[in-house]
Amino acid sequence: MTNQSQQTGFLENIPVHLVSAGDYEQEARQRLSDPVWAQIAGGAGDELTLRKNRSAFDALDIIPRLLADFRQADTGVHLFGRRHKFPLLIAPIAHQQLLHPQGELATLAAANALETTFIASTLASTPLETIAAESEQPSWFQLYFQPTREQTLDLLQRAEAAGYEAIVVTLDAPISGLRNRVQRAGFTLPAHIPTPNTAGYKPPAPRNLAPGSSVILNGFMADAPRWEDLQWLREHCNLPLLAKGVLSPADAEQCRATGLDGIIVSNHGGRTLDGLPATIDVLPAIRAAVGNELPLLLDSGIRRGTDIFKALALGADAVLLGRPYLYALATAGALGVAHLLRILREELEIAMALSGRPDIRSIQPDAVTGS
Amino acid sequence: MTNQSQQTGFLENIPVHLVSAGDYEQEARQRLSDPVWAQIAGGAGDELTLRKNRSAFDALDIIPRLLADFRQADTGVHLFGRRHKFPLLIAPIAHQQLLHPQGELATLAAANALETTFIASTLASTPLETIAAESEQPSWFQLYFQPTREQTLDLLQRAEAAGYEAIVVTLDAPISGLRNRVQRAGFTLPAHIPTPNTAGYKPPAPRNLAPGSSVILNGFMADAPRWEDLQWLREHCNLPLLAKGVLSPADAEQCRATGLDGIIVSNHGGRTLDGLPATIDVLPAIRAAVGNELPLLLDSGIRRGTDIFKALALGADAVLLGRPYLYALATAGALGVAHLLRILREELEIAMALSGRPDIRSIQPDAVTGS
Amino acid sequence: MTNQSQQTGFLENIPVHLVSAGDYEQEARQRLSDPVWAQIAGGAGDELTLRKNRSAFDALDIIPRLLADFRQADTGVHLFGRRHKFPLLIAPIAHQQLLHPQGELATLAAANALETTFIASTLASTPLETIAAESEQPSWFQLYFQPTREQTLDLLQRAEAAGYEAIVVTLDAPISGLRNRVQRAGFTLPAHIPTPNTAGYKPPAPRNLAPGSSVILNGFMADAPRWEDLQWLREHCNLPLLAKGVLSPADAEQCRATGLDGIIVSNHGGRTLDGLPATIDVLPAIRAAVGNELPLLLDSGIRRGTDIFKALALGADAVLLGRPYLYALATAGALGVAHLLRILREELEIAMALSGRPDIRSIQPDAVTGS
């Protein structure tokens, strides 16, 4: 039993009690106002899905193997021809200036330091071009369909021109979820938080609805993207294109049939429809549906290196980290995010070491069992 | 991701923190006396069924589909030849003047405003004729068997004459449930709350029981309705007739064989026999037993649009809303009930939008899975 | 919906908030000293079995049938040729003078009033002959094997001579259970509580144990009863003989093969070995093992009429009530016990009424399902 430590100088200003993502969550709770906390930490409705995102991971056991050979140990994965040192990416999250004056650029600085891929949100508070310019390794761009195809195409082409290496199109939020906690807390986006990427796009004229029509179903949803729009996007996108928000095998198959390059299994962190399943619970059936070749990523509930391990075992190629980096950002800016990324990296390394899986390929379904 | 809102002027007096049925429940708790709260919110015995009514819904996951076509989206359902804009009806509940001076008429005003069918209780504190006259769309009438067939027939014929469009005969309460919470709180119906519909019917003479007989089993239950009474009612009823309180496939089949037009799967909100199953748990077997054509409704535990969605997915054609509208009635009268109905309508619309089910017919069993 | 009530004069002195066995438990907690409470309410070890005795009942659902014919309704059962008005007997419990100055005689007075069979404990604080003399309907006698066969035979013959109608031999307590709660509370039996039934029997000389032997296994247990002793008892017993404490199908079969007339499925109220299963969980397999004819009784966890109903549905012919009557005895003496028996009787009647089972024979396995 050897006592390892990787504490190095650049983290010496982080309080010693912050040793896990959960600690950053508690710390951020103290630092954020109630409305911002509700907006960041809350989920939809009764937050059933939010809680299940954690309990589903916790219910899984890791079956360790002993005495494995680690002389070629490696945490790297390849996605679309590029090697990632670690199977963890920064999930796209809107409005990061809510958490820190530097917003996305602070998160990005940490991503740069840890050689971690940053996925920029359409609703970032920093222009996509600025993010791309500051990225020391290629970033990805998350795209929401815009009110018109012209606007969507413009956004896509700006991302391609800026040098992003992949496009993540989010499909699970054609309308906002029901965020009761946010409603009760009275959160509204402060006027000083910009959304520069879409600021130039003219909002659509309100649709004239027949009397008695539903604003939601006959208004917003009548204009929501359909499979033909995804097909159109695929045809116009020159980069690897991933669909985010898939939870059913049937949709996963249809994404593959539409020519998408990858799928992100996600329930949007429990923020859209309450009652959606935990992503780790649906992952095995989705992997089975699309076969072994299509890249599968997963988010929603990742808080520990052991969660990353479990997702990899059950079919993911990599995972996305969401809320926890906002907590670290709110607590200590770029330094906090870098520290958190280091924690998760070490946690996965420890999980691999203690479970006898020396590389990502060795983390197979037999490494995990339900309990 | 578009931010929808349907807030309109008529609701501007509702406190902003009331955004769900659960909020109205907490608000009503503050406004009602302990005995009335026990009577309204309580269940039978140890309230196992009351709690299961919620936990059974929460245990189900919704499996979403992406990119569905909503251009013909519609929440309407047809029941007995009439279109309902929304698969939600107002459950029959007695004594609504306990909650608000206007009682049933306040609830009805909200139902009128939202074009929602009101089911008037035999034990309403407002005469059935008054309710029918104030209904802007046809209401239904809930009927308890009376001590004599003459009385039952009189009640039925008054309901038909008043213009009700369907009769709901409640079968699951031949005697009162054991309401320990009510007993401990000392609730009794205040003298000023009338039950005008049955006020003219003479109570039966007490049965002469042999010594050692059970007042419950040999007294009340010996006079309780039997299948032959339901058959008799069927023969004398000129309206669609629904049986309320069915929890077993065998009874559902027998109702259909008796010529009933519909079934309401209900455990009476957990207020009769503690230990009854959650309705959502028995619904699939009942749907399987009666086939796809017989209208099935469900109540007991509906608190969210996602609950309505889950019930529709597992075989219901529509649901009934119970206690929550009493909480809204106690909080803000007709305005509160109307607000609550709007909340539930929007919640179902959001559930349909975010699960990719554009109409009621598309909400099939594959939309829900146990977790 | 008719409001039934059976309140009669003789109970007018019972506080109105005592409406269930659980209420008596809370009331008794206030009235008993900590050590006596530990002795009465506590279970073995960590009290896993004690808690499971309740949760196992609560996990079962009752499936109701509607519109049943109650004109011949009846709660009676026949055991060994005698009709019991109600499928509930008073479980044998030691030292009842701990709870009330009149001890067993107060309990018996209530049993007499409710025509309920009393099972007198070997360790009663009242002589078995006195109990038999005060019984207005035949009582049963619970027998522990005594240190010698002569003593056991003497005790048996005294019981037969006194007029008991059946013998219950307890097999699950050859030594005391590990009662940590009692140890921590420092309970010891007060000197003034007699055990007259066995006072005249000379305790056995301590066995000379080889050095290093176990006092428990090589001392007490070497002298514990074996199957040959049960066979001997069977041969000498002229009354119906029931074995109490059976939890496995194999033991149930062996009891039947040994000629016993009935079996009581029991875990001794969770007071012997912590970790024993809930009786309701093992009942179906035991009923299957012994066939439909052998009388099966059950105790451990009965707190509600619905619990009695569930036990009958899953194979019991009747149940025994344990701790709850001690709580009623401590609270209000004979009056309290009579009230509690009335509560349980009404609860079962209500369960039968609301589940559509008009007699005990109609309460079959299809009336209950796991949830």
Added chain:
Amino acid sequence: MTNQSQQTGFLENIPVHLVSAGDYEQEARQRLSDPVWAQIAGGAGDELTLRKNRSAFDALDIIPRLLADFRQADTGVHLFGRRHKFPLLIAPIAHQQLLHPQGELATLAAANALETTFIASTLASTPLETIAAESEQPSWFQLYFQPTREQTLDLLQRAEAAGYEAIVVTLDAPISGLRNRVQRAGFTLPAHIPTPNTAGYKPPAPRNLAPGSSVILNGFMADAPRWEDLQWLREHCNLPLLAKGVLSPADAEQCRATGLDGIIVSNHGGRTLDGLPATIDVLPAIRAAVGNELPLLLDSGIRRGTDIFKALALGADAVLLGRPYLYALATAGALGVAHLLRILREELEIAMALSGRPDIRSIQPDAVTGS
């Protein structure tokens, strides 16, 4: 029902409320500083495994048999040709002087008094030679692989020379687990606590890592033991050799194929990788994999004699006791440990008595069932 008692003089100074391992845990919590408590009581990460170690035992039911013949009752087991009076050994735990000035020697004194085998840790605060000299019955030695084979061989040969009777090689901790609770509490090993067994071994020179390499995976783990090292150890070990930390059937089979003499199923008390399964949950599959002859021991979660019973039923030949004896050591030194060992011995004897299993061989899988 006979009241047994084995209280004897030498325990008269133990407070009367200490009647179980759980009581010693609570007592120790009061006596230890927060950092030491975190170090002793805490587990890895979120302590999922730590909690599961208890809940998994509690979920199992014991199925008792009645009227068994105890005239040859015996708790003895044979391991490697030596009879153990009781199927319980003292698990190897480091640094026992943290808990008591006499450290391992106090624990050993209790083990001597109760004729219980002590397993000395490589990281003991007392020299292995001293422990061996003070052992009144042969002890076992727990061995960690050292940085070089020369060091490992030296340690092994010292243990053999000192008279240990078996070697336990711990395989599940090639690096330390992630001990967040310890990190937050700020525990570090006090300077006055020695680790004499390895004090003379020179630490390895830090490996020169390529830039970007992982200190954990490419540093520590590249030097971690592999199967070939276990094979080497087997060849050099002249004593029975047991592998500790096995949780998978495949590793168990490979240990047997490598010539090991026994296996200890362990998750290191939940202190290494959080998310490992409970040992009792994986035991049956491991027993099935290695057949009935290979000695299997188990630790992690043993707190009750009924836990020992359940482990024996599901395939273990004996168990190891861990944290509880530290709590007893901190509370009352050797006397406390002896008392605790007596408690556990009596608890197992009572479990055997009340379940009708008179010897260890009779405790088979049919004695336990999941609940």
